[in-house]
Amino acid sequence: MGERATRHRGCRASLALTAVQEARLDQQAHAARALWNLLHELFTVAGTRRPPLSYVDGEIRWARASLDWLAMLPAQAAQAVLKTYRRAWVNCWEGRAEAPIYKSRSRTVPAVDIPQARDLHVTRVHRRWGMVNIPKLGRVRFRWTKDLPGVTKGGPAGRITGARLIRDALGWHIVFRTEREVQAPATRDWTDSHVGIDRGIAVPLALSDGGTYEHGPWLTEGEEARLLRAQQQAAHREHCRRRGERASKRLRAAYDQIKDLRARAKRRVLDWQHKTTSAIAKGYVLVAVEELDIANMIKSARGTVDSPGVKVAQKTGLNRAIAGEAWGRTVELLGYKIEDQGGVLIHVPAPGTSLRCSECGVVTPGSRESQARFVCRNPECGWSGNADFNASRNIDQAGLVLASAAGRAVVRQT
């Protein structure tokens, strides 16, 4: 024991901005998004398939000097956009994500990065307030909800490594990136406390002990209808808008309504994810999940859109968008919560988990009777059950094998 570990976390706090500061931050976020689109145009319209990403530094310097709107964006934030854009391509080339696309106004969360912590000068000024330097805005107050590492005497040791400013329907927030040296929790024995989790088709999360975690729709029927109407209005008004003309008041109102409803849904998703992952992290020592394959997830989501059933085309696309990112965040939250509890999260390679029988271990053709039901065709077995449950049991078994091979604790032999 006595082992130390470095822990990285995000810590979110709301900012108290004046109207002027808020307008400036809006402009910065707008500039960051426009810069992304500019970079994207440089690469895609130029027709280079694998752009030499290094030469853009010069392009950015040129653009900052000659484009007024871009000069509003602090240089470090512009560099951060470039870095994210580069990473997006690398992720694409390495098969983790699809190619980057243009960021549209209505679908992009306004955000500005502050990559360097030395620009921040965080201090605590009151029991409930802290102060932070925001480039081109000056000192800004933020709500002090959690003790930030390395700021106050007697507070947690560690440091802030950077921050990101994000706007949702409730206004601007700052998310501090923190790094702390902590006591590594004692490794626990998982022999009697392991579980496999399948991101199910019939239920959001199916557990290998038979448990499930479910949720209702993220928006009520009324909210979903309002979102659809706002999206149709925005599309219509965009269509009527002449080139170069400013967005009308009514168009902006439609955009705001879309953003508000999306933010509401996202808060509900996040809330559910936090509750669920906390319960799982407390309940089990060894948790196995399928390895993330974002590219495939996006493809399968698209498949359902390309061959839509009745009225699918009329839906708002909200649930599809959320499902795409929800699993990634669930796994991320699970990862750090389990680590905090001294447990282990294992990523299991996906192939076979949904096709193999979890009772006899044999893959037989036609065993997947339907999306929801699994029937083993092995004459000596014949097990049948819920398909998600079957997959979660396979994931659990694979997790046990991998974990004992990794030797992080000895699995008892019986």
Ligand SMILES: [Zn+2]
């Ligand atoms: Zn079987």
